[in-house]
Amino acid sequence: MSIKVVIAEPHGYCGNDNFGVQRAVRLAQKTARKQPGKTYLLGEIVHNQHVVSRLEKKYGLKTVQRIKDIPKGSMVIIRAHGVTPSVYQQAEKKGLNIIDATCPLVVQVHKEVKRLAAEGRQILYIASSKNHDEAVGVVGEAPKAVILTTLDELDKIKLKNPQKTIVLTQTTLSVLETQKKLNRFKAKYPEVEIKPHICLATSQRQKSAIELAKRIGFVIIVGHPTSSNSNRLKEVAQTAGAKTYIVDTDKELRPEWFKGIFEVAVSSGASTPEWLLKKVIKKIKNF
Ligand code: SF4
Known part of the structure; x- marks a missing residue:
């Protein structure tokens, strides 16, 4: 039996033609079909090497780690997890055509960080790890305004201005673990505003x-x-x-x-x- x-x-x-991994993969396939041999992935488009390998083998996409490795006039696909604003600037400066596969739900967090920083708020951003691509991209929007931490380190955080602080999170954290840790944090700092961004x-x-x-x-x-x-x-x-x-x-x-x-x-x-x-x-x- x-x-x-x-x-x-x-x-x-996750997602469909409008957001998520599905959108990112389709954008890469569509671009590579239109611009064969001239389409580059900047880092892993999604965190699955088998997906990346298929895109490379079947669609002729090439993966590079730096903008400077992409020839002028090529297409560059921005990964689903997003990148820092400086990457867009480098790509534009080099005359690359940017196809942005950043998940719109991640883009929302980028916009929020930028807006909050402009308002003079302190952002405490909780990531799965400090070097996760999504976290690096989000923090890059306003490095001076963001304290980057992880759920494991949250208990050790000491805030100077809790009334000015807002807590945001990476989209892929554990819901229950995040809730538990954030409840504890809120008990320690009741003035803090908490706005998790764990996606559906x-x-x-x-x-x-x-x-x-x-x-x-x-x-x-x-x-x-x-x-x-x-x-x-x-x-x-x-x-x-x-x-x-x-x-x-x-x-x-x-x-x-x-x-x-x-x-x-x-x-x-x-x-x-x-x-x-x-x-x-x-x-x-x-x-
Ligand atoms: S934010 Fe959510 S929907 Fe968007 S790519 Fe990540 S897991 Fe998928």
Whole structure:
């Protein structure tokens, strides 16, 4: 009898033609079709190396890490996590055509940081890690006005001007963990304004992973190691009491994990493509 697999909803890329990973990947494909050989990805467009490799192999996109490595007159795709304003300036100065695949939900945070900084507010920005691409881009809007921190370090933060401070967050943090830490922070600094920006795609996936973790007790997360939202899915499923593993591809699944297991929940990150998820499910069913 094959193992029963319950797939967490939603799955596949987050968003649609207007936002999210789906929009970013489609923009890259469309641009590469129109400008073959002249389209460049500046860093990983989304945090999944398999998606990037497919874009390179199938559509001829080239990935570079610096604007200076892109020939003048080329197309440059800005990653879904966004970049600092200085990157746009460099690209414009070099005469590149910018295709902005930054998720509009991340753009909202950029705009908010810029506006708040102009109003003289102090921004406390909570990231999954201080060097996450989304955090680097957001902080770059107003480096002097932003204190960059992580959930782990939040308790250690000492504010000089709590009445002037507003707390913003990265879009892919753990909802429950963030709520818990922010409640504690608010108790310490009641004057602080708190405005988390965890997106719906992130919170829906976490909610579904928690429900399945509680019901089934065994969860496989499909996501790339660099994907913040995939790592959060693993954490929330574990916290909900399930035995949880995260795999990048079906090749990382170990037969011994499934000994004596009849039912498995499979959840996936916002940048995990359907084809990778399907391979994982197929392999689990064959154990
Ligand atoms: S996870 Fe949320 S913020 Fe990030 S790309 Fe998807 S919809 Fe946008």
